[in-house]
Amino acid sequence: MDTDQRPYDMSRIDRLKDRVVSIRPEMDLENARLLTEGFQETEGEPLVVRKAKAFRKQCQKKSVTILEGELIVGCSGSKIRGGILCSDTCWSVLNDELDTISTRSYDPFYLKQKDRQMFEQEIRPYWRGRSNYEEWLAQIPDDTRELRDNGVIYINRKAVRGFGETTAGYEWFIREGLAGIEASIKTRKAKLDLTVPGDYEKDYYLTSLLIVADGMQLLAHRYSQEAARLAALEEDVKRKTELLEIAEVCSHVPANPARTFREALQALYFYQICIFMEQNAASYNPGRMDQYLFPYYNDDLQNGRIT
DSSP states (O other): OOGGGSSSOOHHHHHHHHHHHTSOOEEEOHHHHHHHHHHHTTTTSOHHHHHHHHHHHHHHHSOOOOOTTOSSOOOSSSSSSEEEOOHHHHTHHHHTTTTTTTTOSSSOOBOOHHHHHHIIIIIHHHHTTTSHHHHHHHHSOHHHHHHHHTTSOOOGGGTSSOOOOBOOOHHHHHHHHHHHHHHHHHHHHHTOOTTSTTHHHHHHHHHHHHHHHHHHHHHHHHHHHHHHHHHHHOOOHHHHHHHHHHHHHHHHTTTSOOOSHHHHHHHHHHHHHHHHHHSOOSOBOOOSHHHHHHHHHHHHHHTTSOO
């Protein structure tokens, strides 16, 4: 559709879309490298805590980039259009296609030689024998394995990646902010009695949630800092203002409850990219965002913040 015939100016959206669809998809192994380093640093600790600490390490160290024209920022990986490998779940999905993934006829992902070397020298050696997929393979019944091997059922997809078909608590996340969520977690922890069977494991789990929440806030803070840095260098007055607004928004959410429609959108998007960072999958669904975002949109309209 011709931009001039649209009721609204969509030129910014068109530029952002064109940039994504015109880029060659790549394998993105930055998260896998950081995850591997995180697990190597926490040998012997409870698995759920190790996973949380590895996620926080990703939030602390991953690439933080704000692209020209962006207003809502964040990326689950380091590439504009990349395939993220969750090596703790299944490193072998890449191993099986090392020689073909860049050139296969269907849905190719370019694998740089340096990334291949990193996979072969750092990621694969650590995760061989440790992944969820290998544990699953060792436990499935023989009759299920036979049905799978003969093409009667196709269940590998659910074992090599996140399950995906879910809608996380976006409304709760936006409404409470991580500060409110952390307060609820700490209240739950305070009620535990570690002499009661099961409470010890619950304490580890709740501790891991606090670690994850801390990581998400660190990531948002890094985006706020990057926006401020870019604003200081920007000569275009309009873009400088936009970058300063990004810095302000990311300094408030997701740590705190969203106050505006834009903050609600940014909080939602931070949550979405962090879900993909933790476990790549195809179908994480934001749900009825028209319903839970409407109060913020309507409040902005009523108060003249948007038109």
